[in-house]
Amino acid sequence: MFHVGHLRLLQRSKAYCERLIVGVSDDDLVFRLKNRRPVIPAAERMEIVANISCVDEVVPESTVNKIDAWDSLRFDVTFKGDDWQGTPKWNKLEAEFALLGVSVIYLPYTREVSTTMLRDRISQATA
Numbered sequence: 080m081f082h083v084g085h086l087r088l089l090q091r092s093k094a095y096c097e098r099l100i101v102g103v104s105d106d107d108l109v110f111r112l113k114n115r116r117p118v119i120p121a122a123e124r125m126e127i128v129a130n131i132s133c134v135d136e137v138v139p140e141s142t143v144n145k146i147d148a149w150d151s152l153r154f155d156v157t158f159k160g161d162d163w164q165g166t167p168k169w170n171k172l173e174a175e176f177a178l179l180g181v182s183v184i185y186l187p188y189t190r191e192v193s194t195t196m197l198r199d200r201i202s203q204a205t206a
Contacts, residue, residue, distance in 0.1 A: 084189030
């Protein structure tokens with residue numbers, strides 16, 4: 080679910096680039112990653128993100144392979160929450176991106192909110 084942490088990440092990202100392209104996971108990818116369907120369908124999530132003033136373009140994301148995304152979009156910088164910094168996955172991606180001339184910028188993760196926290200609040204409110 081889209082929340083203020085996502086919004087802050089997008090706003091901070093835009094400060095580092097001229098054109099901000101945002102990938103939104105399609106419903107099948109969300110299911111493969113989370114083993115459940117998203118609460119809000121991909122088309123609606125894409126519409127929400129497309130209407131945020133700092134976003135220039137929204138693209139559907141059907142794979143977690145960031146190199147595939149680079150193959151089609153040829154971006155020169157990518158942004159990620161700093162909770163991923165130093166993880167084996169992102170250390171590997173940083174090395175792969177460096178060979179392509181892509182910088183990875185880690186931005187502050189909003190620790191006070193997450194989709195899991197929102198799901199828990201909804202469950203408690205409806206119990």
